[in-house]
Amino acid sequence: MMKDMGSSCLEDLCSHINAKISSVKNCIQLRDIGEDESRKPVLRKIQNEVYLIHDLLNKMEMIVKQQEKRKDLLKEIQKTAERDQKEAQHLLDHIPLYLPKPTKSCVTVPTGKQEGQNKAVEPKCAKKPAKGTVVIKEVALITTEEFESVPAYMKGRITYDQINAVVQQINKAVEGKYKILYQPLKSMSAPVRNLYHRFIEEETKDTKGVFFIVEADIKEFTQLKLDKRFHSILSILRHCQRVRELRGSGLIRYIIC
Structure with a gap:
C-alpha cells in the first residue's frame, strides 16, 4: 500500500515537471518567433486584437453590473407596487359608508x-x-x-x-x-x-x-x-x-x- 502511494506521488510529480518543461519550451519557441521580422506584423495585429478584446470584456463587465443594479431596483419597485396594490385593494374593499357619493356641481x-x-x-x-x-x-x-x-x-x-x-x-x-x-x-x-x-x-x-x-x-x-x-x-x-x-x-x- 505504501509503495503504491509513493509510486502515485512520484508519477504526479513527474507529470507536473514535464508540464512545466513543456511550457518553458513553448515560451522559448514564442520568443524565437517574436524575433522573426516577418512575423512581427502578425504578432502586433494579434496584440491589438487582444487589447480590443480586453476593452470589450471590460465594457461588457460594466454593462452586466449595471443590469444587475437595474434588476435589483426593479425587484424593489415590484415589491413596492405589489404592496401599494394590496393597500389599494384593501381600501376599495373597505370604503366607508359615510363618504359622499359623486354629485354634479x-x-x-x-x-x-x-x-x-x-x-x-x-x-x-x-x-x-x-x-x-x-x-x-x-x-x-x-x-x-x-x-x-x-x-x-x-x-x-x-x-x-x-x-x-x-x-x-x-x-x-x-x-x-x-x-x-x-x-x-x-x-x-x-x-x-x-x-x-x-x-x-x-x-x-x-x-x-x-x-x-x-x-x-x-x-x-x-x-x-x-x-x-x-x-x-x-x-x-x-x-x-x-x-x-x-x-x-x-x-x-x-x-x-
Whole structure:
C-alpha cells in the first residue's frame, strides 16, 4: 500500500515537471518567433486584437453590473407596487359608508329664446355647455372633513347623512325651479306659468347672476319638512359656505354659493 502511494506521488510529480518543461519550451519557441521580422506584423495585429478584446470584456463587465443594479431596483419597485396594490385593494374593499357619493356641481338644461323672459347669468363651469343649453348651479355635498369642522353646538344630533340628504333635496328644488325659468312660455301649462311668474317676482337687483330658492320652492319640488332640524342644517350649510341668505320683501332667499 505504501509503495503504491509513493509510486502515485512520484508519477504526479513527474507529470507536473514535464508540464512545466513543456511550457518553458513553448515560451522559448514564442520568443524565437517574436524575433522573426516577418512575423512581427502578425504578432502586433494579434496584440491589438487582444487589447480590443480586453476593452470589450471590460465594457461588457460594466454593462452586466449595471443590469444587475437595474434588476435589483426593479425587484424593489415590484415589491413596492405589489404592496401599494394590496393597500389599494384593501381600501376599495373597505370604503366607508359615510363618504359622499359623486354629485354634479351643475346641471345643463335646454333653453329657448323668447321676449320678456329674464335670464340668469350663466355661472362659470369646468366644461362649456352645449349650444342652446343653460348651466344650473348645484350645492356640492359636504365632505367628512367639513362635517368634523362644524362646531358641536351647531350639529347637535344631526348626522352627516342627514345633511347631505338635505343638500340633494335643495339641488332638486334648484333644478326644478330653473328648468321652468328656462322653458319657453308658450310650452307651459297654467300652473307652471304661475310658478314662472312667481319666480320672476321674487328676483331683485341683488339676485342678478346667481341661483337661489325660497322655502316655497322647497315645498313645491321636495318632500322636506321645514322644521327646526331643517333650519339647523341650513345653518351648517351656511357655515360650510354652501348657501348664503338674502332677505328682502318678506322673503328669505337661499343663494347657492
